[in-house]
Amino acid sequence: MSKPFPVRGGQTPSLRYKNPQNNIVLHITLAVFPLFCVPVSFLVHFLQFNVALKPVVKMDVAPEPPMLAERRLSGEEAEEDDKVEGEEGHISAVQNLPKESPLAMALQILVPFLLAGFGTVSAGMVLDIVQHWEAFQYITEIFILVPALLGLKGNLEMTLASRLSTAVNVGKMDSPIEKWNLIIGNLALKQVQATVVGFLAAVAAVVLGWIPEGKFQMSHAVLLCSSSVATAFIASLLQGIIMVGVIVGSKKTGINPDNVATPIAASFGDLITLAILAWISQGLYKCLDSYPYVSSLVCAFFMCLTPLWMVISSKHPASRTLLYSGWEPVITAMVISSIGGLILDKTVSDPNLAGIVVYTPVINGIGGNLVAIQSSRISTHLHFHCAPGEVPDEAKGCYYPCRTFCGTGANHRSAQVLLLLVVPGHLIFLYTIHLMKSGHTTLTPIFMSVYLAAAMLQVLLLLCIADQMVHSMWRSGKDPDSFSIPYLTALGDLLGTALLALSFHFLWLIGDQDSDVGD
Numbered sequence: 001m002s003k004p005f006p007v008r009g010g011q012t013p014s015l016r017y018k019n020p021q022n023n024i025v026l027h028i029t030l031a032v033f034p035l036f037c038v039p040v041s042f043l044v045h046f047l048q049f050n051v052a053l054k055p056v057v058k059m060d061v062a063p064e065p066p067m068l069a070e071r072r073l074s075g076e077e078a079e080e081d082d083k084v085e086g087e088e089g090h091i092s093a094v095q096n097l098p099k100e101s102p103l104a105m106a107l108q109i110l111v112p113f114l115l116a117g118f119g120t121v122s123a124g125m126v127l128d129i130v131q132h133w134e135a136f137q138y139i140t141e142i143f144i145l146v147p148a149l150l151g152l153k154g155n156l157e158m159t160l161a162s163r164l165s166t167a168v169n170v171g172k173m174d175s176p177i178e179k180w181n182l183i184i185g186n187l188a189l190k191q192v193q194a195t196v197v198g199f200l201a202a203v204a205a206v207v208l209g210w211i212p213e214g215k216f217q218m219s220h221a222v223l224l225c226s227s228s229v230a231t232a233f234i235a236s237l238l239q240g241i242i243m244v245g246v247i248v249g250s251k252k253t254g255i256n257p258d259n260v261a262t263p264i265a266a267s268f269g270d271l272i273t274l275a276i277l278a279w280i281s282q283g284l285y286k287c288l289d290s291y292p293y294v295s296s297l298v299c300a301f302f303m304c305l306t307p308l309w310m311v312i313s314s315k316h317p318a319s320r321t322l323l324y325s326g327w328e329p330v331i332t333a334m335v336i337s338s339i340g341g342l343i344l345d346k347t348v349s350d351p352n353l354a355g356i357v358v359y360t361p362v363i364n365g366i367g368g369n370l371v372a373i374q375s376s377r378i379s380t381h382l383h384f385h386c387a388p389g390e391v392p393d394e395a396k397g398c399y400y401p402c403r404t405f406c407g408t409g410a411n412h413r414s415a416q417v418l419l420l421l422v423v424p425g426h427l428i429f430l431y432t433i434h435l436m437k438s439g440h441t442t443l444t445p446i447f448m449s450v451y452l453a454a455a456m457l458q459v460l461l462l463l464c465i466a467d468q469m470v471h472s473m474w475r476s477g478k479d480p481d482s483f484s485i486p487y488l489t490a491l492g493d494l495l496g497t498a499l500l501a502l503s504f505h506f507l508w509l510i511g512d513q514d515s516d517v518g519d
Contacts, residue, residue, distance in 0.1 A: 102413050105417055108259040108260060109259050109260075109417065113369065113370075113425060116365065117365070117366055117369075117429050119268045119269065120362045120429070121362055121429050123270035123365070124357070124360065124362050125358060126278065127274055127360070128357050130278040130282075131348065133282050135284075135285035138285075139223065140349070141205045141206060141208075141209035141224055143345040144205040144208055144209060144345050145201055145205050145227070145277065146341055146344065146360075147344060147364065148201035148204065148338045149198070149232060149273050149274075150269070150270050150273055150361060150364070151337035152198075152232055152235065152269075155193070155329075155334065155485075155486040156330070157240065157269055158376075158485045159481065160187075160243055162372070162375065162376040162480075162481040162485055163481045163482060164182070165380065165481075166380050166383055166481050168247060168257055169257070169380050169384070173251065182316060182318065185312070186316075186318070188309045188310075188319065189309075189313040190236055190240050191240075192309045192310050193326070194233055194236035195233055195303060195306050195309075197331065197334050198232025198233065199228065199229050201228050201232070202221075202228035204335060208339075208341075208342045209345070222295045222299065223284050223295045225295075225299050226280070226284055226295040226296070227280045227281040228277075229299050229302045229303065230299075231273060231280055233302045234276055235273040238272060239273075280298075310323065329487055330486055332490070333490035336487075336494050340364075340494040341497075343494075343497045343498055344356070344360055344497050344501075347497075356500055356504050358433060359500060360496070362426075362433075363426075363458065363496040363500055364492055364497060367496050368488070368489035370421065370462070371418075371463060371465075371466050373418060374414055374463055374467075375466045375469075376485070377411060378411050378466070378467065378470045378471070379479075379484070382471075382474045382480070389474075391471045391474060391475050403467065404463055405463075411467075415467070418459070419463065422452075422455055422459045426451070426452055426455050427452075451503060454499040454500055454502070457499060458496050458499055461495060465488065466484065466488050469484050
């Protein structure tokens with residue numbers, strides 16, 4: 001048995017990680033800085049279209065049923081004179097929907113799934129390195145922030161992708177003006193939510209870190225708030241713009257955005273978010289003694305931008321509705337992810353279980369990606385085939401797990417395909433981590449068996465929960481695109497972290513003890 005793996009302040013990291021900031025911060029900066037050029041080009045493109053940020057006004061609109069406010073993605077309400085024509089067009093669209101074979105579906109999902117997987121692997125490797133940085137060693141509550149901030153892709157990015165994918169499929173982005181109004185309104189809404197969720201995630205991290213130990217430092221709390229708010233804002237803006245490009249590109253190339261948008265939303269989301277969090281946290285920590293006011297200024301700057309984004313998002317009816325009614329799933333999901341972060345923080349604190357760090361973003365990200373695809377597909381199916389408040393006959397009655405996987409429907413086939421992707425996908429990602437000599441765990445047969453069992457159980461539970469949750473939300477009149485994915489990805493974070501922690505405890509108990517691998 002080699003020396004135990006050091007993870008906390010007062011202990012000397014191994015030579016491999018000695019002063020890693022010198023190169024890593026530079027690399028992260030060089031990787032992230034060019035992405036700030038994207039908002040500029042986006043705004044130039046937007047101005048060229050001369051799109052006014054105001055809602056599309058229609059005369060003589062029929063009153064909308066109150067329960068369906070969240071469902072109308074574009075904010076449009078049908079005119080009485082056009083109802084019959086709209087219903088006929090809807091039926092025609094349903095009849096002309098292309099049928100996907102399992103092979104075509106798998107091929108469309110496979111590439112973005114692998115891309116997203118390698119993104120989570122990269123995030124895990126970055127987390128494995130930055131856990132040795134001073135900010136992470138002396139302010140361990142940052143580990144509680146990690147699942148909550150990485151979960152923003154489920155709370156915000158995947159929700160945006162699912163809403164826009166459904167809008168594309170039902171023809172609500174055919175008009176250029178309405179398309180850009182919808183995009184701008186949703187991006188502004190996302191920035192409001194990212195700022196608020198980032199602040200609340202920091203508060204949750206401070207509280208969850210204070211409860212077990214009873215220690216509280218104001219300077220650390222301010223640093224957590226600044227790091228969390230800045231990371232959430234910047235990462236959400238960059239990923240949102242990338243996601244809009246993916247949705248619009250999918251529409252032009254004829255690819256079903258439900259199959260590619262949500263995994264691509266997460267492909268670089270974890271890596272970008274974690275890199276920004278590490279970079280900002282370490283930078284603010286370096287300024288903590290010399291310039292203690294910097295953290296407060298950073299937090300205040302991003303918080304002061306919130307009213308501007310609220311005004312912009314209120315210009316479009318769909319985003320205005322969600323601005324008032326879309327907070328419940330986002331905040332609840334943040335709390336669930338923070339509990340997973342507390343599990344991660346306590347597990348990493350044990351030197352014998354330090355190997356969990358590199359695998360946590362992988363298992364959480366893959367589970368969230370797969371269940372988001374299924375949720376988006378079920379939601380699109382319901383938008384096409386069912387009136388709000390009504391569900392298909394097979395979804396009525398008591399739920400049982402076989403209903404999710406056993407059948408010949410499109411959603412049954414997609415659940416089968418997604419479940420079959422778990423083992424080969426994780427094997428590829430495990431081998432990639434091993435090939436890069438990252439992590440602190442040897443890929444023994446027993447480790448791989450326990451890890452794959454945890455991953456399979458996680459995805460199996462998530463797919464079953466998604467089937468029941470999406471249909472229940474549709475039955476109650478809520479739009480699953482806006483409400484289901486935050487819950488599902490947060491549950492994926494919690495289940496993934498908990499099952500992985502149990503797996504590492506089990507491996508330690510049976511003698512699989514090699515926490516120094518990769519030092």
